[in-house]
Amino acid sequence: MRKRPELKKLLGLTQEEMAMLLRISTGQWKMFKSGMRDIPLDAKLHLAFLLKAVRERKQTSKEVAQVLKAEEQKAKEKLKQYYLGIQIKQYRVQKALETIENHRRESLAALEMVAFLENQQEFPVDTDLLLIIRDRALKTLHKHNLYTLEQLQLEKEHFDRLSDSIKEKLQL
Incomplete structure (x- = not known):
């Protein structure tokens, strides 16, 4: 058989x-x-x-249609909650990106200033002070390094795509 x-x-x-x-x-x-x-x-x-x-069977029974409708409504509500969570994460990542970019910009400006002050003659500056400034700027750059910045940018891109995808599903 x-x-x-x-x-x-x-x-x-x-x-x-x-x-x-x-x-x-x-x-x-x-x-x-x-x-x-x-x-x-x-x-x-x-x-x-x-x-x-x-x-x-030509059409779905009323009971199945009701179950599907209720399930769809529940899924939409959960997606809305998920979307709100993604928006919060996007906000946090954006703030972290801005913070790192500001720290990096300030540290690079400090390093430029140290380089300028080392090479000028009109305004003598204590070399120990320049070393302190350089050391602080380099530590800040090390803490807020380019890898961390790029990692956050990737995370932001991921959340942006995810947010767009959820908006599309919810037709917002």
């Missing part, structure tokens, strides 16, 4: 449910599904009736 097509995909019932519906044992149903045995005629008639009903 040949193996039966995947009836669970068509009917959505477990083996136990199918056996009870057709009034046969679970073992009989399993043997039938595997193609090893046949089932009684009245069980075949019930099965044929169910398969015919599935093929002829």
Whole structure:
């Protein structure tokens, strides 16, 4: 005997449910599904009736439509909450980016000033002070390094794309 097509995909019932519906044992149903045995005629008639009903069904039942609508509404609400969370993360990443960019800009300006002051003659500056300024600027650059900046930029791009995708799904 040949193996039966995947009836669970068509009917959505477990083996136990199918056996009870057709009034046969679970073992009989399993043997039938595997193609090893046949089932009684009245069980075949019930099965044929169910398969015919599935093929002829033109529209979704009201109950299924209600379940789907409720599920869609719940998914939309959860997506809205997720979207709000993404917006908060976008804001935080943007603020962190601005902070790092400001620290880097100020530190680079300080290094430029140190280089200028080292090479000018009109206004003598204590070399120890210049070393302190350079050391502070380099430590700040090390703390707010380019890798961290790029990592945050990637994170921002990710959140932007995710936000756009969610907006599209929610049709905002």
